[in-house]
Amino acid sequence: MQLAYRALAQALDRREFPAGSRLPGERALAQRLGVSRSSLRLALAGLERDGRVHASAQRGWYVSTDMVSEPPSLLRSFTDIARDRGLTATARLLTRRVRPASYEEAVRLRVAPASEVVEITRVRGLDSVPVCLDTTVLVRDRARALETAELENRSLFALLEETGVHILRSQYTAHADAADAVTAELLRVPVGSPVLIGEEVTFDRSEAPVLLGRAVYRGDAYRFEATLHRGTE
Known part of the structure; x- marks a missing residue:
């Protein structure tokens, strides 16, 4: 088992199997690593406990993706989180458009109904592995530079700060859901796979709302960390 574990762990370290990819079938994988299938199964179980691979019912084994870990008390961009983990944040621009704000968006952004907003949708990745479908809605009067800026591999927070908009805090909520067909295709996961949806309103130093995310x-690919304190009675 140790030999099989070591052989497979080293193959993962060398990125022979990219993050998020499906591993070969057990027979082919055992032959490739030069181990028995029984030893391979024990090794896979050990690597699953370590969080390096995971089994998908009736679909085989998959290499775990690099995980975004977000402490709740610290507001950082996706780019900053990736950099802290020694990874490269990537972004593929899907849409960018100017449109009227919906009534709910106008209320949350504290602008007049139907005010113009900039909507940006991107697929964010870690070392080119897609992990997040990100949609941002910004007040156009404060984000005109983003209408033409290069967004493929830039942090929106950094771009805003370059134009004098300094982000202070964010009101953030998260809930679990299942991937629909469009999301599943973009994130390269089966339809119905678990996803975590984070929604936020971000404010600048003057406490004015800047964007909805x-x-x-x-x-x-996502872990939310929190430190909980029990209140005194």
Whole structure:
């Protein structure tokens, strides 16, 4: 078992099997690593406990993606989180458009109904592995530079700060859901796979709302950390 574990762990370290990819079938994988199938199964179980691989019912074994870990008390961009983990944040721009704000958006952004907003949708990745479908809605009067800026591999927070908009805090909520067909295709997961949806309103230093964000994360790529304190009676 140790030999099989070591052989497979080293193959994962060398990125022979990219993050998020499906491993070969047991027979082919055992032959490739030069181990028995029984030893391979024990090794896979050990690597699953370590969080490096995971089994998908009737679909085989998959390499775990690099995980976004977000402490609740610290507001950081996706780019900053990736950099702290030694990874490269990537972004593929899907849509960018100017449109009227919906009534709910106008209320949350504290602007007049139907005020113009900039909507940006991107697929965010870690080392080119897609982990998040990110949609951001910004007040156009404060984000005109983003209408033409290069967004493929830039942090929106950093771009805003370059134009004098300094982010202070965010009101953030998260809930679990299942990936629909569009999201599943973009994140390269089966339809119905678990996803975690984070929604936020972000404010600047003057406590004015700047943007609304909605991020849909692969369930195997996101961890929310919290320190909980018991109140005194």
